[in-house]
Amino acid sequence: MATRKLNDGEAASTPVKRQAKAGVKAAGSKTPGRAKPLTRIQKEKQDIILEAALEVFSLHGFRGATIDQIAAQAGMSKPNLLYYFPKKEEIHRRLISELLDTWLAPLREFDETGDPFTEIRSYIRRKLEMARDMPRESRLFANEMLQGAPHVSEMIEVDLKQLVDEKAKVLLTWMDQGKISRADPYHLIFSIWATTQHYADFDVQVRAVLGPGRNGDGRFEDAARYLEHLFMHGLTLRPKT
Amino acid sequence: MATRKLNDGEAASTPVKRQAKAGVKAAGSKTPGRAKPLTRIQKEKQDIILEAALEVFSLHGFRGATIDQIAAQAGMSKPNLLYYFPKKEEIHRRLISELLDTWLAPLREFDETGDPFTEIRSYIRRKLEMARDMPRESRLFANEMLQGAPHVSEMIEVDLKQLVDEKAKVLLTWMDQGKISRADPYHLIFSIWATTQHYADFDVQVRAVLGPGRNGDGRFEDAARYLEHLFMHGLTLRPKT
DNA sequence: AGAAATTTTGACCAGTTGGAAAAATGTTAG
DNA sequence: CTAACATTTTTCCAACTGGTCAAAATTTCT
Numbered sequence: 001m002a003t004r005k006l007n008d009g010e011a012a013s014t015p016v017k018r019q020a021k022a023g024v025k026a027a028g029s030k031t032p033g034r035a036k037p038l039t040r041i042q043k044e045k046q047d048i049i050l051e052a053a054l055e056v057f058s059l060h061g062f063r064g065a066t067i068d069q070i071a072a073q074a075g076m077s078k079p080n081l082l083y084y085f086p087k088k089e090e091i092h093r094r095l096i097s098e099l100l101d102t103w104l105a106p107l108r109e110f111d112e113t114g115d116p117f118t119e120i121r122s123y124i125r126r127k128l129e130m131a132r133d134m135p136r137e138s139r140l141f142a143n144e145m146l147q148g149a150p151h152v153s154e155m156i157e158v159d160l161k162q163l164v165d166e167k168a169k170v171l172l173t174w175m176d177q178g179k180i181s182r183a184d185p186y187h188l189i190f191s192i193w194a195t196t197q198h199y200a201d202f203d204v205q206v207r208a209v210l211g212p213g214r215n216g217d218g219r220f221e222d223a224a225r226y227l228e229h230l231f232m233h234g235l236t237l238r239p240k241t
Numbered sequence: 242m243a244t245r246k247l248n249d250g251e252a253a254s255t256p257v258k259r260q261a262k263a264g265v266k267a268a269g270s271k272t273p274g275r276a277k278p279l280t281r282i283q284k285e286k287q288d289i290i291l292e293a294a295l296e297v298f299s300l301h302g303f304r305g306a307t308i309d310q311i312a313a314q315a316g317m318s319k320p321n322l323l324y325y326f327p328k329k330e331e332i333h334r335r336l337i338s339e340l341l342d343t344w345l346a347p348l349r350e351f352d353e354t355g356d357p358f359t360e361i362r363s364y365i366r367r368k369l370e371m372a373r374d375m376p377r378e379s380r381l382f383a384n385e386m387l388q389g390a391p392h393v394s395e396m397i398e399v400d401l402k403q404l405v406d407e408k409a410k411v412l413l414t415w416m417d418q419g420k421i422s423r424a425d426p427y428h429l430i431f432s433i434w435a436t437t438q439h440y441a442d443f444d445v446q447v448r449a450v451l452g453p454g455r456n457g458d459g460r461f462e463d464a465a466r467y468l469e470h471l472f473m474h475g476l477t478l479r480p481k482t
Numbered sequence: 483a484g485a486a487a488t489t490t491t492g493a494c495c496a497g498t499t500g501g502a503a504a505a506a507t508g509t510t511a512g
Numbered sequence: 513c514t515a516a517c518a519t520t521t522t523t524c525c526a527a528c529t530g531g532t533c534a535a536a537a538t539t540t541c542t
Contacts, residue, residue, distance in 0.1 A: 041489080041539085060388070064304035067530060080490055082531065139387055142442070146380055146387070147301070149445045156449040164450045181474070186451060187467035194439035195432045201383070202435075204390045208397040209405045210427060226428035233422070233474045282519080308500060321520055323501065 045084055049074045050098075053091045058136035061143045062092055096144060096151055099137050104160065106130070107189075110167050116174045117232065120192075124227050127196035132220045138200035164189060192231070199223055286325055290315045291339075294332045299377035302384045303333055330392075337385060337392055340378050345401065347371070348430075351408050357415045358473060361433075365468050368437035373461045379441035405430060433472070440464055 052074035056065040067088055071081040085091045106126040111119055131138055149156055164186065171185035199206060199220065210219055293315035297306040308329055312322040326332045347367040352360055372379055390397055405427065412426035440447060440461065451460055 045489090061302050061305065061384075064302060064388075066528080068528090077491060078530085079492080079532080083489070086531085088530065142383070142387055143302075145443045145446050146383055147305075149449075153445070153449070156446055160446070161450050161452060181470075183470050184463055184467045187464055188471075190439060190443075190447060190450075190464075191432075191436045191468065191471060194435040194443070198431060198435035202386045202431075204394070205386050205397055205401070206431060208390075208394070209402050209431075211402060222425055223428050223431075226425045227432065229422075229424050230429075230432060230471065286519095307498085309498090318521065319499095320501085320522085324519070327501085329500065 049081055049084055050095060054095055054136050058139040093151060100155060103141060104163060107167060112170045116179045121228060124192055124231060128224055131196050131200035135200040138197050142201045195227055290322055290325055291336060295336055295377050299380040334392055340382060341396060344382060345404060348408060353411045357420045362469060365433055365472060369465055372437050372441035376441040379438050383442045436468055
């Protein structure tokens with residue numbers, strides 16, 4: 001909750017056809033002072049829309065998704081949806097910035113004072129659970145990264161970098177203390193991200209390769225076992241060969 | 242080169258407005274007998290188009306890419322491009338099916354008779370080189386997987402599965418022979434895919450986190466070093482703790 | 483209840499996009 | 513050279529898409 005949401009600053013260059021007169025001010029307002037209480041209905045509808053949008057965006061990407069699809073998924077008409085979010089981009093922006101918070105939460109919990117192996121193991125487990133339980137969010141994120149993160153560049157260059165720097169330092173400390181084997185902490189983190197998110201983003205491939213047998217979530221348990229094996233061994237100190 | 246290209250079987254349901262009278266038969270023809278020699282110019286132009294399409298598709302995804310963009314990138318007019326590939330989908334199909342061949346080549350070379358550590362190490366290295374040298378292909382592939390592999394489902398369920406099954410068996414043999422530590426071979430392969438492709442697909446994120454310092458390909462060398470460390474340790478036999 | 487505000491709808495529109503038709507321009511074999 | 517064929521360009525279009533608008537329906541407030 002500490003990180004900035006970075007969804008103020010409208011593109012100050014848009015032609016400004018006519019300021020939406022009635023519609024709900026969907027996202028960050030220019031005047032942070034009063035923010036219009038946001039009625040119960042508005043909050044509800046916005047949540048419904050965001051849920052629908054998550055479904056559609058994660059399935060087709062930003063450009064692949066149409067407002068019509070999202071509206072249909074949300075069970076409302078297109079103009080009605082536009083009433084709550086005047087711009088398609090706005091829905092996406094909201095989704096992404098809310099997502100980033102949840103997405104990085106596990107890394108934030110990473111505790112310097114804990115036992116390195118326990119900390120890393122539970123970080124891996126949590127990330128894998130997220131891949132299992134929030135595949136749409138994972139794919140939304142992956143889509144954004146694939147396109148070059150046009151909507152979150154600032155956030156990943158500042159907040160994300162800062163967070164990772166911090167946690168990398170923790171890992172380095174542990175290495176210095178001889179608690180875990182020495183290796184590039186950044187790439188360690190990358191490899192945890194990559195391996196865990198793989199099970200959400202490349203789900204079709206994983207299912208296809210494992211065949212019909214190992215499907216019903218059994219693959220996640222196997223993956224958990226395997227990744228634990230992989231990373232724990234990779235972290236264990238050993239006499240030089 | 243052994244795998245089937247699976248690009249015959251037009252969607253037999255399309256309305257068939259009027260069979261393209263002149264245009265080049267872009268992909269697999271219904272009658273595999275005579276395949277029209279394909280003049281030098283045709284081959285050249287098709288290659289130019291495919292190269293341009295790779296650029297655009299990998300950058301914007303299938304729906305995000307427009308024929309106009311591809312045509313512009315290829316330095317020709319839209320109708321001219323459509324002369325060579327009557328359907329946008331056709332370009333994409335060709336790209337994907339050609340890609341799959343290259344993409345799986347390193348895994349095919351995996352040699353049962355070689356030294357396990359050497360084989361796996363060089364597999365990782367090759368995959369990482371591909372992420373470095375063919376990021377567009379990697380992203381095209383990732384995009385396809387993210388969308389649920391609508392165009393290659395058959396191929397990944399048959400050819401890919403078969404190949405991985407085969408190589409998993411090799412890994413199992415090595416484990417049985419006590420040459421490498423015992424672990425799920427499928428997830429081992431997945432984790433190699435995930436970690437290596439991560440550097441192409443999530444390039445922005447990697448760059449952002451590493452900051453401006455470690456950019457000019459240095460990150461790939463670091464990654465190679467780290468991944469070798471990770472996987473080699475994960476494979477090394479050790480007395481039970 | 484009745485006025486005011488909010489929410490929803492139906493009709494509509496302008497720009498984009500995939501693609502078709504046909505004419506125009508090469509290119510090549512006889 | 514010229515007929516047949518291959519390639520390219522010009523013009524056009526129908527469907528889709530993001531978005532607008534005024535009016536209607538509904539909810540909220542007094």
